[in-house]
Amino acid sequence: MPNQTFFPIETIKSDFLQLLSKHHLVVEAETGSGKSTHLPVWAAEQGRVLVVEPRRVACTSLAEFVATQRGEKLAESVGYAIRFDNRFSEQSKIVFVTPGVALRWLSENKLADFDTVIIDEFHERRWDTDLLLAMLKEQQSHRLVVTSATLDSQKLTQYLGGQCLQAKGRNFNVFTVNLCSDSRNMPDIRHIEKQVKETVVSHYQDHRDVLAFLPGRKEISQCLSTLRQALISEIELGTLDIIPLHSSVTDDERQRALNESSKQRIILATNVAETSLTIPGVTLIIDTGLERRTHQRNGRTVLGLHAISQASAEQRKGRAGRVQDGVCIRLYGKAAPLELVTPPELHREELIEPMLASASCGHRLDQLSFIDHLPAKSLDIALTKLQAMKALGEEGLITEHGKVLYPLPIDTLFAHLITAMPDKASQEAMVDLSAALSLYQRLWQMPSSEEKREALLKWEPNSCDATALIKLLRGPVPDCLNIDADLLKEARQLSDQIRLALSLPSLEVASTFRREKWLESVLIAAPELVFVRRQKRRQALGNGFIEVSLGRDSRYSEDAEAAIVFDQFAVPGKGVKQNLVLATCMAPVPLALLNQHQFGEEEIGETQVSEEGCLVEYKKVYAGRVIHSHWAPPQGESAVSSLVDMVLAGQLLAGLSEQLTADIHQWNLYLALGRYQTETCSRPAEAVEVIAWLTEQLDALGIASVDDMELFSADDFAFDGIPEWEREDFDNEFPYQVILTDLTMAIEYHIAKKLVVAVHTSGKRKQDPKRWELPRWQGWRVQYRKASRNIDVR
Known part of the structure; x- marks a missing residue:
């Protein structure tokens, strides 16, 4: 200049x-x-x-x-x-x-x-x-x-x-053209490389340099390939240069994009070119109207594709008016309802990193004055997570552990895991993995050919994404993988930088680590990263709080049942309040390891009675999945619970289950109909639940085993509900069950609707019951239900 x-x-x-x-x-x-x-x-x-x-x-x-x-x-x-x-x-x-x-x-x-x-x-x-x-x-x-x-x-x-x-400075005039049939059409990612190519090919000869804005490196790469094929003759003649411009371009590419050239340039850029950089010679802007940015969704930071704001659209447009009049071609509608400005990141992202950075500088994030007030919910979540990592103390001030975490140039969780490793070898493994996962995109993609997939499995036989990344940083790249050399170089640089900060050996002399011991240490330090596979929906895994789906390029085996999920990628799913969270870096772990470290809650399963005695199934359940079970004689609370289950299943005290269920049902109906009278009823006017009542009786009698039950009969568990002198008349007026020839029906009472529903429970009778066959139920509407069919009985 x-x-x-x-x-x-x-x-x-x-x-x-x-x-x-x-x-x-x-x-x-x-x-x-x-x-x-x-x-x-x-x-x-x-x-x-x-x-x-x-x-x-x-x-x-x-x-x-x-x-x-x-x-x-x-x-x-x-x-x-x-x-x-x-x-x-x-x-x-x-x-x-x-x-x-x-x-x-x-x-x-x-x-x-x-x-x-x-x-x-x-x-x-x-x-x-x-x-x-x-x-x-x-x-x-x-x-x-x-x-x-x-x-x-x-x-x-x-x-x-x-x-x-x-x-105030005068730019040259920039004429705007919207290539969209509907003026309200929003920016659209579909066929974006084709749209950009067609627009460039149609207009580049009328301009000096061209600047096209795309949402990310992936789209830039696709457009670069498409344009090079379409304009190969001009490129070979040396009259045209197509250049990518994003945060990780080479020095040569950056210099070619930012300095004037004798060649005509077509620059494919992210929004890095919106501000700060002056690109001389540009007279044509092609604006896709798209960018990738983070936002909050259900308490999570989600990276998604977004339409740009009106302010960004004007910024992009202005890049064409630096040296002479220009043109801005927008691939979206003139009246597209764009946001006025891009919301601040502090309102779009989790506040863990800002809170730790603030504390490291001696300030509490929630006590600082910002232009816009910070979301209280995000502040609470960040404080809870940092305190769980022991990075912040009870007063929200940084701890010694937090001071170690903050300088590490990686995600706070990875920094925590590195410092939580119990030995040098595991710490180095965590450093290398963290460096690989701190890049803006994946180091490698899953090979498409079966032959290369088999070669990949031989190279890393555990089907472990995490181990594969560590091996990539430490050794030669296998022939079965296509690697971005620049990304790999950056990951290795970051690994060496962290190693130096922690006084660990350099990457060239990395220590050999034991995968099982390393993953066990991660499981202990960050149990929230442990997920178990759904038994029916095999593509999904859960940890009790969120669910993730297998990422397309994950090597997670069909035989694996649990995993440590080191990296996730959240995108908006269907519906306003849903996320689709993809697990992109997974390390399989055995269910036995989860049980060994007390994951999950104890639950009591089925009860079995045999000649050998009574056995109860004790289950360990984590995130809705049974991770361990065993059979043992009932003890303590489980013993009483098992006895209740056996009584209600008819395995003990034959006939008691049916009698209790009927008695308690009628008592609750009696109360609901307002028949209760203090002077005639011996128990309080409270509804009763069968399991709770029976459990209370067993506790009161001190019954804790099947042998104890042999000392009692069904008569010892009589329910004193409706007064005996009133019970027969009440049952005739409001029966619990109606039995006709070849037809047995359970009776439901919907008091608020004055509706009786006779529900088919057994019997081979094909005809529906007639009204005259049923009790009077004067003033009540009567229906009959069989399977999904519901009819009025008249």
């Missing part, structure tokens, strides 16, 4: 420098106005500056650009720090960092090395930038500058108690 170019941000330079020493500042300016490159240089006149950029690509690119503009090499007065890569020195006056780096430095020394903190592109409302701003506002130790292209400036200025500056 030439030095003589005028940037709109330059109109506020004098006001910025004058106000910066006295106030926090909110700067509102369009992307491409120069705010990301000029403000840090101006602020450096008043001390050392930390610039927080939400994306790694922008962080490195801006640092390189500013250093070049100052005629310096990177890491002199301008540098950057991202994961795996630090390019700055103690003499660097301006350091560009990602939010994760800024939070870590804040926890270490409160950012004492810097005077001004600039948080760029704040409108993206990431949880880490929201948290960083809240803590710096609380500390009041730095001058704060918050910048954005689309922002509610008044609300933010009031929140900071600062001043607002606006840089």
